[in-house]
Amino acid sequence: MNEALIYWLQQGLNALQLGGIYALIALGYTMVYGILAMINFAHGDVFMIGAFFCFLLSTQLGLSFVPTLLLTMLGTGLLGVVIERLAYKPLRQAPRVSAIITALGVGLFLENFTLALSPYPKHIPTLLGNVTWNLYGLSLSSIQLVIISLSLVLIGLLDTIVHRTRIGMAMRAISWDKTYVPLMGIPVDRVISITFAIGAGLAGAAGSMYALAYPVIDPYMGILVGWKAFICAVVGGIGNIRGAMVGAFILGSVEIMVVAFLPSTFRDFVAFTLLMLLIIVRPYGILGKPRVQKV
Numbered sequence: 329m330n331e332a333l334i335y336w337l338q339q340g341l342n343a344l345q346l347g348g349i350y351a352l353i354a355l356g357y358t359m360v361y362g363i364l365a366m367i368n369f370a371h372g373d374v375f376m377i378g379a380f381f382c383f384l385l386s387t388q389l390g391l392s393f394v395p396t397l398l399l400t401m402l403g404t405g406l407l408g409v410v411i412e413r414l415a416y417k418p419l420r421q422a423p424r425v426s427a428i429i430t431a432l433g434v435g436l437f438l439e440n441f442t443l444a445l446s447p448y449p450k451h452i453p454t455l456l457g458n459v460t461w462n463l464y465g466l467s468l469s470s471i472q473l474v475i476i477s478l479s480l481v482l483i484g485l486l487d488t489i490v491h492r493t494r495i496g497m498a499m500r501a502i503s504w505d506k507t508y509v510p511l512m513g514i515p516v517d518r519v520i521s522i523t524f525a526i527g528a529g530l531a532g533a534a535g536s537m538y539a540l541a542y543p544v545i546d547p548y549m550g551i552l553v554g555w556k557a558f559i560c561a562v563v564g565g566i567g568n569i570r571g572a573m574v575g576a577f578i579l580g581s582v583e584i585m586v587v588a589f590l591p592s593t594f595r596d597f598v599a600f601t602l603l604m605l606l607i608i609v610r611p612y613g614i615l616g617k618p619r620v621q622k623v
Contacts, residue, residue: 334465345472347580348479352534353557354572356527362503362567366427370434372554374528378404378535379545383450393455400536401529408528409521442547452543475537565616
């Protein structure tokens with residue numbers, strides 16, 4: 329196989345791995361914004377909690393990867409519901425800035441709570457055997473294959489839930505007009521809690537996969553990754569689930585390309601600059617549409 333083609337395919341695999349992790353986190357941002365029109369700035373820290381759940385389950389209980397992943401998704405899903413019920417539900421009728429400040433406070437609480445319990449970085453034990461295959465010069469590791477496959481499966485599953493199930497239809501109805509939706513018998517509070525549970529569960533899955541690929545975790549790991557996932561959601565069109573996926577794979581590709589051709593210290597600078605330029609050209613994101621204000 330041509331060397332240049334192998335090189336680009338290799339970078340494409342790396343971009344799929346990174347973009348898949350970003351996509352799982354970005355979906356939580358865009359789902360919450362879609363139904364409540366608020367930015368859950370604590371979502372990056374839920375991703376961090378997912379990585380620590382993975383650490384605790386694998387070291388204290390000695391679980392393998394699959395039960396660790398499932399229990400982590402369950403734990404972060406419950407955490408998402410608790411955060412919504414205790415922190416955000418009482419503020420539904422409050423000014424929007426109150427919810428933003430509360431979300432920042434929840435994020436700081438999660439970071440400092442984790443820091444108090446675990447002040448030093450932790451090393452995740454090996455949960456999967458790392459085998460590397462060479463296909464016509466193209467290297468593919470088993471961890472890379474698991475992360476890419478699992479990300480695509482979870483993304484496809486969420487897309488199916490949102491577009492082909494009753495609960496997904498209820499989510500879309502609330503995102504369109506939550507004032508009149510209760511008149512049709514849709515339990516708004518339950519749908520919002522389920523939305524938070526799904527978004528936080530996906531963030532937990534992303535935390536587990538991130539820990540699998542980059543096995544050193546710390547209480548502040550959710551800040552930068554969370555911001556990048558938020559930008560993915562904005563670039564794709566926040567509130568649009570498919571847009572969040574597109575934005576995540578674009579950011580993943582940009583970061584991989586920057587690292588391939590420039591020093592790695594340029595990665596965040598170039599990536600964010602390009603994405604800001606994209607937002608200037610298309611403020612509502614690639615697949616987003618301006619919201620129509622009814623009068």
